[in-house]
Structure formats: C-alpha cells, structure tokens
Amino acid sequence: MTMSDGDGAAVQGYVAPGYEPVREALAAMLADDPSYAAQFCAYAAGRPVVDLWGGPDASGSSIQAVFSVTKAASAVCMALLVERGVLDLDATMARYWPQFAQAGKESVTLRVALSHQAGLIGVEPQLTLAELVDHDVCAARLAAQRPHWRPGAAHGYHGLTIGVLMDELVRRTDGRPLARFFADEVAGPRGIDFFIAVPDEQEPRVVDVLPPAPRPQGDPAPDVPAPVLEPDSLTGMAFAAAAQDPFDPPIGNLRAVRAAGLPAVGGAGSARGLARLFACCIGRVDDEPPLLERDTVAAVTQIQTAGEDLVLGMPTRFAVVFQKADARLRYGSHQAFGHDGAAGAIAVGDPWHDVAYGHVPRRMSLPGGADERGLRLAAAVKACVRTEGAMP
Amino acid sequence: MTMSDGDGAAVQGYVAPGYEPVREALAAMLADDPSYAAQFCAYAAGRPVVDLWGGPDASGSSIQAVFSVTKAASAVCMALLVERGVLDLDATMARYWPQFAQAGKESVTLRVALSHQAGLIGVEPQLTLAELVDHDVCAARLAAQRPHWRPGAAHGYHGLTIGVLMDELVRRTDGRPLARFFADEVAGPRGIDFFIAVPDEQEPRVVDVLPPAPRPQGDPAPDVPAPVLEPDSLTGMAFAAAAQDPFDPPIGNLRAVRAAGLPAVGGAGSARGLARLFACCIGRVDDEPPLLERDTVAAVTQIQTAGEDLVLGMPTRFAVVFQKADARLRYGSHQAFGHDGAAGAIAVGDPWHDVAYGHVPRRMSLPGGADERGLRLAAAVKACVRTEGAMP
C-alpha cells in the first residue's frame, strides 16, 4: 500500500526501531475510515515499543471511559489477593461474604462466581442507575438474588454484576473498595495510567466516548443486537439498568459513574496505561519485578468455562474474570488474556510472546465489543517481535 | 390486514376488551391455512383474557392428547412436593428409590434426573408399547439401566422416561400415582381442565390428534427428522418403543395410553385447562392464592442445563422438568417456563408479564414440537398487556 505523506502524518507518537509497520498499519486504518480515532500502545519484553495515536480529536494525553476493560484492572486485584493468600478461588463466596449464602448460593465458589458461571447476571426488579452506583445497595440485592441458572451449569456475561462481586470480596477482606485498592497497590506504584475511580484531578484529561458513526447508506446491519433491547431477556437482565440504557448515552461519560469506582464498567485510562498494566503483570518493567508471579498468572488465566454464553448468545471463554482468546477475540497465543469493552477498547497480555497492548478508540463501534482494528494492530506488533521460539 | 366477515366468523369464543388483536391474529392464521384448527387461551393478571377456538372441527369444549405438554402438569406436581419438603432437589434419586442406585447411578440427584441430564433416555432392549403403559415394568427396567452418558455430563431429552422417574418419586413418597396426585391436588381443587390419566367420564370429550396435513407440492422439508427413524441412535432410544413408532399413529390417540396416566406423554386437556394451570402457578386466580410460592417457582424454573441436546440434536434449555425459552421456543421473558408437545401444543407461564397461555392445535405439525402459531398468538397477547414495568 502506498500512503501519501498526509495520511501518514495523521499518526502521532513513537515506535521503536523495527516496529514501523505498526505505524503504517494505523495510518492505513485512519485513511480508510475518517471517523476513526484511537490510541494504541504496546510493550514487548517489558519495554514500550509502540505508543501511537491518531484521527480526529485523538490525543496522546487524554484518558477515556473504557467500560468493561475496567474488568481487566479489577481482575488484576483479584489475582494479587489470590497470590497473597487472602482469597482462595476454591473457597465459597459465602466464606468471605456470609450474606451471599441465600437463595441456593451456599456452595458457589469464587472460581465459579468470577468466571461468569454463577447466574447472577442481574436482580429483579432491575437496578436503576442511582442504585448501580451505590455499591452497598447492589451487594445487598445480589446477595438475596436467586441465580438465573444453576451455578456452574452454564456461563453468561455478568456485564455489570461481576464488578459488585469483586468489589465486595476486596472490601470484606482488605477493607478498601476495589478502586482504592487498585490505585494504591497496582496503578500508583507502577505508574499505570488507569483509574477504576477517576479522581477529580484527572477529570480535565477525560474525553467523552463518541457515539457510533452513522451507518453508511444501505448498510443492512442492525445498530444494536436486538436482545439488548429486550429488557425481559437474559441479555436485558445483564445490561439494562431499569431506567437507563447503559450505552445510550454511554454511562462511562457520566462523571457520577466515573467517580463511583465501579469495577465492572466504571474505569477510564489511556492505551498507554492499559498496555503497561498488562506488561507489568507478565514480566519485568523498568527493572521492577512482575506484579504477579508466573504461576499466579497461569492460575488466573486458566480457562474456567467455554461455550455458548447465555447472555451474549455467542461463544465466549472466561478465565478468572479475564477473557481468553476465541474466534472473535484473536488476542494472541493460548496464553493471552485480557478484556474488551462495549465501546471498542481492548487490553491484553500475552506471556508466550511477552507482548502487552491496549487500544482505545474514541468512538463506539457496533455491535459493541472489541474494535477489531485493535486486534489487527496487535497482530502487526506480534509480526515485528522476533519470537525465536520464545516461550516460558 | 383487512379480513372479511367470513374469516372473522371462523373464530369463536371470548376476548376481554383490549385483546381484540389476538382474535384478529387467530382469524388471519385460520385464513392462511385452511387445515389449521386450534384452541388458544390466555390469562393475564390472573383472569382469562382470551379464550378462542376456530378452524375445521374445532370446539371450545373438547379435550385432546397433548403429548409432552403433559410434562408441564407433572412438573407442577414435582414443584408442589419440593415446596412441601417431601422432595429435595439436591438429594439422590436413590434416597427415595433405593433400586435406582444401580449401574453407576448412585449419586444422581433429582436435580440432574429431572432436567434430562441423567442419560436415562431409554432401556436396552427397548420397551414395547405394552411395557410402556406398565409403570412398574418401566421403573424396574430404568433402575437397572446404565446411563448412556455420564450423568451430568450432558443433557438430552428424556422424551418418555422422565415421566417414569417423576411417577416413581411420587409413588414412593406420596403413595399415589402421579396422575392421581395431579387430579387430587392440582386439577380438581382449581377446576383445571387437564388430565394426566383421562377418566372414563371425560372420554366422550376427547377428539383425536389429526395427522399432519399433506405437504404442499414441491415442499423440500423432510416429513420427520431422520434420526427419529434410526432406532439404534440416541434419538431412537429416546422415542422409539421397540414395536411402535409413538407418533404413527399418535399414541395419545389410544385409549390405553390416555388411561395409563403416563406423566411424560399421556395427558389430555384443553387450551383453557393449560392456561389456567399456569395462571394458578404464577399468581392468584379467582381469589385463590397461587398454587406455588413465588420462591418455589423461581427454584424450579431456574435453568439447570443449556446447550446441544444429545437426543434432539439442537440446543435446548431445561429447568426442573420445565422447558425454558430459547431461540426456537420464544415463550416470553427469561422467567417464562412451559412445555411443548410433539403434536404442536404448548403451555406456558410468564411471571414477569403475569401471563399464562395454552395452545392446542388439532393437527400435528412437522417436524414436531411447538406449532409456532401458538407463540405468535402469545406475542399478540403480550402486546395487549399493559406491562408498565410490571415485574416481581
């Protein structure tokens, strides 16, 4: 592909020698779609090798709501507490949270609950937005709820509620809310530009998630998967707050949501922060030891469930909170783990290739979930890495 | 759609004010397919809002074999015994039925057995029709049988045998056969026009299930799913009595079958009875309290298994005996539960919308299972209900 200087100039930022093809790939994407704008950052072997941004209103210094990519940051907190022996994945939820033992949930383990298998996708009646940002209300409601399926019998994406489960586990064992734990124990010490609760002083850096680009004339694709729009379906239970579609307008654009520290969907950050988060998990960064031991990473990234997702209506694979690669989420090797978000962002670490990356598009893509351009940029990074059979 | 008076006149019965569109929908279906005849009845908020019939030889006072819709009536008996503490879903079958603990079935729970997960889809050699109507023979054979899959490893529709399992549980704990228990404890006191064992005095009301209408010229669809015709397949094991195809002629048309009280497939009733049965389960009817407590309904309608059905070769979802909605059975909200039958009938309750309905077509449809016209009529009912966020 030949690109004009003008197109190429749209990409800003840095690539390490040998990673020029990633810059070219991003430039080509920007040229293909004038509505596309994004940050993309990648680490290889513990150092930043790509740190790019481009497109209308893109910035290298902004942060943005990333919806469910927040779950990846929260999952790191779970992993840390498992590594420290504070949490045991094979213990029951009720061991840490006695009120959880209601309505047939006595024997639900952390392992089941943290891999979307508990059937606690929502509560009846559904939460209002005001309730959603009040952790104690959510936790009490979830503790009383009967699972929508026999725990362990299936899995379905707990889009909002898995954050409540994680938060309560941290609060019960550590005392701090999960968002505070993350800031104190993970992001702060490692200089990771990601916030589960965005502090006031970071607010000036926040840019809004933009609405999806209008469909081209004649595009037959539906704007949103229909089941999301049926509040009485399992999908509706998982996503629909009673009085608020979480994506219209995107709740992450609301200061109240960003301030609440919602571990499932409330975080904001930069691609730089997301890539660094995962780089710190899988290896040494800036001469600091990894955030997690190799065996912890193996334990929390082990596939816990795979197959048809009762909420999303398509196959998904979950480790302990983290997503694992499948045909849609081509994250990398079988060791790769990460998370995508409804607005298109992704954050991934791949121990096999010792690569970590984050992609934060400004604009929501439809029907939601990973903007596949992020996956293509990651593939371009991988192609630049000399792997030489490199493997743990 | 404009309908002539003539078409409209084909529909008989009652609709409450505001439910006229349901009458129109049925009229349109009758006009579209001159071979179609059916009863359709719906309750909303505990009162009958639709009670219609139409088409050739349709009657508002007849009853008819409904095959597997019988399982819904039997399931209500299971739910009642669970609510009363007589049965524990997490107990082993062998606790109530010691002989069940043969051939690797020692630890099979009611929960597993009653959600088509036990792998007891038939016996080898297969039952004859004479054996099928003899409960004690069936129970002894099933108790000795090794499951065709590891119990809990998968699910597959126990088309005939789940009735034997239910019946034995009732006989062992209550003393009465399930059909008698249903008549005494459910149908009789509530005036529900449904019979698991059809008594002699009801026989004059019975009309035959009619064979499927001839295919239009050039219709490429197969008349029956091929696997049903292979007696040595899992599907054949589940459906084929050794010497009798259960659907040709339909065994429900045999007086011996209707008299036997077979909880899986032997019942007969009207759409009115089926709708009332479910209305009584989910709410107050005629100022009587619900048949089941709300928490019992939640417990027995929780999804127990979902995914590819090893017998039917397509995805199915089962609660405790009840079917749950999926892409084929669009029963209503995620709370809806019910059952369809091989001859096309359905019976469903939907607590979310406080709606219950039954559809009993005269004529078998192919390839079997719910005649989708019943689902469309139910959708028409739902559209007429003012939901106003109504929800438990």
Add this chain to the structure above:
Amino acid sequence: MTMSDGDGAAVQGYVAPGYEPVREALAAMLADDPSYAAQFCAYAAGRPVVDLWGGPDASGSSIQAVFSVTKAASAVCMALLVERGVLDLDATMARYWPQFAQAGKESVTLRVALSHQAGLIGVEPQLTLAELVDHDVCAARLAAQRPHWRPGAAHGYHGLTIGVLMDELVRRTDGRPLARFFADEVAGPRGIDFFIAVPDEQEPRVVDVLPPAPRPQGDPAPDVPAPVLEPDSLTGMAFAAAAQDPFDPPIGNLRAVRAAGLPAVGGAGSARGLARLFACCIGRVDDEPPLLERDTVAAVTQIQTAGEDLVLGMPTRFAVVFQKADARLRYGSHQAFGHDGAAGAIAVGDPWHDVAYGHVPRRMSLPGGADERGLRLAAAVKACVRTEGAMP
C-alpha cells in the same frame, strides 16, 4: 452400479456369502480414486465376514502406522484394568501417580483425564521429538504442568498426551509398559495383528503411510486446518512437538516412534487386526469368551463428554478414551465405539449390531481423521447384516 471386471479385479481378499456388496463398494471407491489404496476388514457375530484390500501397493499382509487408532488398543488395556479392579475410574490420578497432584490437579479423576477433560494437552515449553519418545520425561513434564483449562470444564483432544497418562497408569499399577501389557494380555493370546510397540521381527511387514494425494487443480479446500499450524494455539499445543510437525513427515513412519510403544499414536497393524480387536471386545471369537464383560464395555463406552472440542474446534464425543459416534464419525449405533487416526484409519466395534471393523488406507487424507470411505464400507457391512432387531 455396473462395474467392469477390471475394476472388480482390483479388490483382493474374502467376503462371506451375502457380503458381496461390500466388495463392490470397495471396488467402486478404487475406481473413483486411482490414488486410493486400503485394507478393510469386518467381523459380524464374531466371525470375519469381510477381509479385503486393493489399490496401488495394497497388500493383505502388510501392517502400517495408524496414529491415533493406537488409542483404541490402549483403551482396551484401560478397560481390562478397570474390569480387574486394578484401576477405578472415579479415583484420582494422584492415587496411582502421586506426582500428578501438582499445579491444581489433585482432584482430577481417571474418568476426567481419560476423556480429554483434564486440560493437559501439552507442556510448556513443548516437547521435542526426542522427548516425546521418552516416557519418563513426558510423564514428569505432564505431572508438573498446570492444566490449560479447569479440569472438567471442557474437553479438547489430548492428541499426544493421553497416551502418557495411560502408560503411566499401567506402569504404576502393573509394572509393565502399556505396549507390553497390550502385547502380553490382549494381542498375543487373541492373535490380534496390532502392535503398540512394533517388534523388530515385524518391521519387514511395515509399509509407510503415504503423503496425501495432490489436490485437484482448483480445489479450494485448505491442505491442513489452519490452527494446527499455529504453534502458540491450543491446537498447536496439542499436536506440535517443538521441533517437529508430527505429520510432516508422519512420525509413525519413523522406526524410533514405532519402537517406542507410544500408546497415543505409535502403533501399527492391519485392518484385520483392528477388526479382530474390536470383535474380541464385544463378543465371542473363535469360541473364546469376550475380552471384556458386557458391563465393562457399557461402562467404558459411556459418553463422558460431548460438545465443542477446544483443541479440534469442532464437536467431539468421548467415552473413556474411545470416541463415540457423532455427525462426522458415523460409526454405527449409539453403542458403537472406536477411534480414528490422523492418517485416515478407523477401528470400531458396535455391540448393537454385533459388528466390528477396521479400515487402513495407505495414504493420508486431508484434513486428517477418518477417511470417510471406511465409514461407507462399514455402512455397507451393516446393510448386509440381518439385524432382526438384534440387540443386547
């Protein structure tokens, strides 16, 4: 179909009276594809009824590597040890093999491990070919490995490693390597022409597996399923030794592999041997009692897991090591059990029809797994058998 004498003459060997259609079917296949050559043998009711070979370089006296069909022979050893009470399918692997209790595998049972559910599809870093033929190295590496999925959460074909698991179980309980156990206890006493470890004196009979025939011009099918070629995928983990594609050249063509006695993939034999192996499992042969009791066969051929295979990326069904029939492997009745191999061979027993058969094509077919001509020949056999409702 009319065949010329010339085509018919290409088929050599024997068919019992009444089985002439099988000879004709094979002749037609040979005429259709000049590159096809194979042995096919079938038993019915304990006696050989078909013993045919044909095509270029086919022989009635050769033996050949059959890759994963070897697993069927190894599975018979597992079944024998279960029948003798030496192995308990519901015991943990660690009961027999204490070192197995590492990295979250403490509670993995034989039942789980022997049905491809343990998630032990490979080790990291991957085995070299030199390591693959050294059982003790493989066993130590597997014992230390963390499963790639939560054991029991899913299944995926353990193409190479299930052999290590079986071998270690035999060595720990019997003392002999599995290949020796098979020769001493199964093949030798019953005159079964199959070798998990091919002894020197049998080597002159070995013919190479031939590479796949070149694709016809314009054939759009890929030569090999793409995932096999990605060493960092789950599929790559299961199949790729680090320095050697196991199928290019086929490792079964290497004397070192055939000598090693690899229970997953190292065996060689004839179609005659494979058919006899299964005939001996399911019934009397030569007036000898069956190798396995009927109840043992039922226990080890019970479906243990079904659904999407995380390694193969398609649905599979496994019993205890044995494959069960599915849409791809139309082995026969629901009682049929067997195994296919990457080079196209199959070996199957079907108790319902009292038929056993083996098919050993000379040439690999793509994309690998059962050459469907073997299944068609088996169907031809079944059509010749008078079943008369014959069934156990």
